[in-house]
Amino acid sequence: MASNTPAPEAPFDAFGGGAGPAAPDTEWNPTEGSLRAENRSGGRHRVVKQRSNFARSSTVLGVGVIAAVGAGGLATAQEKPPVAISLPDLPDMPDLGLPDAHDLPGVGALLPQENHETVAEGRANPNPLTVATYATDDERATKAERAEPVADVQAGAGDAGEALRARILQQAEQQQASADAADKAAAEKAAAEKAAAEAAAKADAAEKAAAEAKAKAAAEAKAKAEAEAKAKAEAAAEAERLAKLGASYSMPLSSYSLSATYMQSGSMWSSGYHTGLDFAAPTGTPLKAVHGATVKSAGWSGSYGYRIVLELSDGTEVWYCHLSSMTVSAGQTVGTGETIGRVGATGNVTGAHLHLEVHTAGGDGIDPAQWLRSKGLSL
Incomplete structure (x- = not known):
């Protein structure tokens, strides 16, 4: 067993405070x-x-x-x-x-x-x-x-x-790598979501455009079909109307050939152009009333030779010129297709023919061929 007696040189001070005075035989303990x-x-x-x-x-x-x-x-x-x-x-x-x-x-x-x-x-x-x-x-x-x-x-x-420092650095690197991986994954996810949204938007826009184009094409097709149906109906109605008119109108003669057209120019006409439609036919060919009308005049008319003027109910006048003979007189009422005279070569002519003119109620001359067609007649 070790001795607990203090060292002879000085008392022990564990906290470095120093030693007190020492005595060889007694313990120093001042009062x-x-x-x-x-x-x-x-x-x-x-x-x-x-x-x-x-x-x-x-x-x-x-x-x-x-x-x-x-x-x-x-x-x-x-x-x-x-x-x-x-x-x-x-x-x-x-x-x-x-x-x-x-x-x-x-x-x-x-x-x-x-x-x-x-x-x-x-x-x-x-x-x-x-x-x-x-x-x-x-x-x-x-x-x-x-x-x-x-x-x-x-x-x-x-x-x-060093081990602790290396471990801390390793943990920091791992945390940084995890954070970088998380940021990269988040960025990739955001980019994928953005690309998906853009693709969906483009798909929606394309689908909407396709639907609009389809609807437009359907509307156009429908409008075209309706227009065609309408035109067809109108054509049918016009044909029916012309048929009815054709039944009530007649060509001025049955056999002929057109020798001069309306507004044709030439030196043989005093005005410099032709004012009617010429039907060349042999002298004596019967001439018919184009429609039921009243004979406004019948007689000699200078360069027109013998002329008959028929007045229709709407005021339109039809002139028959260069006749060789007349079978009606002024004031007489005639029906469609009734013979009113015959082809001749009287007046200022170069050959036998019927010179036909058409005038509106106001007196203006119009194209006889167009007028006849409008009445359902074919030349």
Whole structure:
């Protein structure tokens, strides 16, 4: 069992406060009165508190925690120079109800092995938590011997720090890679959604355009069909009307050939152009009334020779000129197809023919061929 008697040179101060005055045979423990006397005489004294075994064990615990933390890999631990620590003899921990200092994690390896064998004989720690060794001041190890465990601790701390730093960097890189992958996936998803929306919009626009084109084509086809049907109906109605008119109108003669058309130019006509429609036919060919009318005049008319003028109910006048003979007189009413005279060559002519003119109720001349066609007749 190690002795707990204070060292003869000075009382132990675990926190570096220094030692009080020492006496060879007695323990220095000044009182308040003696301190006042010393202070009056100009001297300085320091009261050394008595430290119990529990306080010394707490000191050992603090040293163990510091050593354990330093061995755990703090980056600052490897930058500080090694510090020599002197430890006093420790009491028997089981006597105080506390664990032995040599059994504390990270502390037992720092204490002298002689004291451990003496104090805790037969109670060896089967599972030491550290392999670091420490040379006490009593052993006075050489500088190289004291540097070896410190270097081992620093190397362990450096390795632990580098491992921690590498792990932190690896985690940061993994987090950054995860964030980049998430951003890329989000961007790709947004681009895909945008492309899908644009494609859907284009498809909708194309479908709408196709529907509009189809509707327009259907409307145009319907309008065309309606127009065709309307035109067909109108044509049928016109044909029916012309048929009815044709039944009530008649060509002026049955056999003929057209020798001169309306408004044809030439020197043989005093006005410089032809004012009617000429039907060439042999002299004596019968001439018919084109429609039921009243004979407005019948007789000689200068360059027209013998002429008959028929007045229709709407005021239209039809002139028959160059006749060889007349079978009606003025004021007489005639019906459609009734013979009123015969083809001749009287007046200013070059041959036998019927010169036919048509005048409106206002007296203006119009194309006889067009008028006859409008009445359902074919030339």
